[in-house]
Amino acid sequence: NTEKTQIKPFSWYPGHMKKAKDIIVNNLKLVDVVIELLDARIPYSSANPMLQEIIAGKPRLVALNKSDLADTKVTKEWVAYFRQQGIPAVAVDAPQGRGIKQLVSMTEALAKPMTDKLVSKGAKPRAARVMILGIPNVGKSSLINRLAGSNKAKTADKPGVTRAKQWIRLGGNLELLDTPGILWPKFEDMTAGLKLAFTGAINDEAIDRELITGVFLQTMAEMYPDRLRERYKLAGDLPSEPHELLELIGRKRGCLVKGGIVDTEKAQRIVLTDFRSGKLGTVSLDMPPQDDGMAEDEQ
Ligand code: GDP
Structure with a gap:
């Protein structure tokens, strides 16, 4: 879609x-x-x-x-x-x-x-x-x-x-x-747009929460897996599929609907709220360009 x-x-x-x-x-x-x-x-x-x-x-x-x-x-x-x-x-x-x-x-x-x-x-x-x-x-x-x-x-x-x-x-x-x-945000750049969405700089109503939570969890699993383990009491390897990870988190947090199915929307909201309020600890999602003489950043 x-x-x-x-x-x-x-x-x-x-x-x-x-x-x-x-x-x-x-x-x-x-x-x-x-x-x-x-x-x-x-x-x-x-x-x-x-x-x-x-x-x-x-x-x-x-x-x-x-x-x-x-x-x-x-x-x-x-x-x-x-x-x-x-x-x-x-x-x-x-x-x-x-x-x-x-x-x-x-x-x-x-x-x-x-x-x-x-x-x-x-x-x-x-x-x-x-x-x-x-x-x-x-x-x-x-x-x-x-x-x-x-x-x-x-x-x-x-x-x-x-x-x-x-x-x-x-x-x-x-x-x-x-x-x-x-100033208006940098929305031509898809990755930047997603990060703006994670942090809440872009209104949630304007975006697909399923997509941004998925990308967010993937990013966290790569960069800060221990933060996810600590917050949601997950042990060992994290599922590599973001939707599986979300489902696991939803289960841990008791976001269940009838029949033991995970309420993924609720789980998404929990994850994003936790991040935005600092409950996932201190997190940086952009790194400064490496000094290789090729910094193409407009900064
Ligand atoms: P503006 O739209 O740029 O004027 O942003 P606001 O000043 O309204 O802040 C947006 C949100 O970020 C508000 O909920 C603030 O409380 C929060 N906020 C602003 N600065 C900080 C900060 O340094 N740390 C944290 N944790 N929250 C902040």
Whole structure:
């Protein structure tokens, strides 16, 4: 059923993408640097494919959010990878506030040359301005709330800007635009689309849950088999067929209907909910490109 296995989330049409891009491009004029928010579990898959083009040379910093759900070792490798590319990067956990201080100081450092340059050209010294960009569900609002929480006093609206822009003062010399830029996800890439679906970045209603749970279980069985064994009390070799694995998990979790048949839909929901809520432990599904001189990733 090709219609059902379609991954493309129906909520993004070319018109939506253009509108989202236009809003961002407008707001970009107001800021000195951007924070690209990625999901630490899937830094490649959660990146917007046109980001570089959209920000057109604005200095960028990468914040790997939801690092509490990602494999710490892999997140460190990603941070190192971005830094190697000359892009400052930091792992954060917006709700708990981990990495936030470092994020603020790194953003200040990144923006300083820009504001210094303005002053050297005779402009009045002003705070550096930053905005957050990311795909839906990556944690933009959580991060803004976290940053605003300790900096309740918002600065006044900027005169001369048609729509009221609220700026949140961060630290001594930095202001954050309180509206994030919402980017569309990378849905042309099937594998990335599946990973976005696992993490819940793409609405479940738009996708085939049977397909994504199957691929998810296969991926977990390859990359993190012990997590499945621990969570669902499975011993020994895991079935190589994802539907058999799902059935086994369903049985273990008592998802049975009349006649002892496994309620696979219920089992699918359990598996995905367990993953999304961290009950399968810390998991990273994208690895940084190996440094073989062939990194074709657009990052
Ligand atoms: P937005 O659509 O990018 O604004 O994303 P939200 O800020 O609304 O966050 C989407 C979901 O992810 C919410 O349920 C948040 O509570 C959750 N979330 C955001 N950041 C983190 C994080 O660092 N760790 C965890 N575990 N959950 C997070």
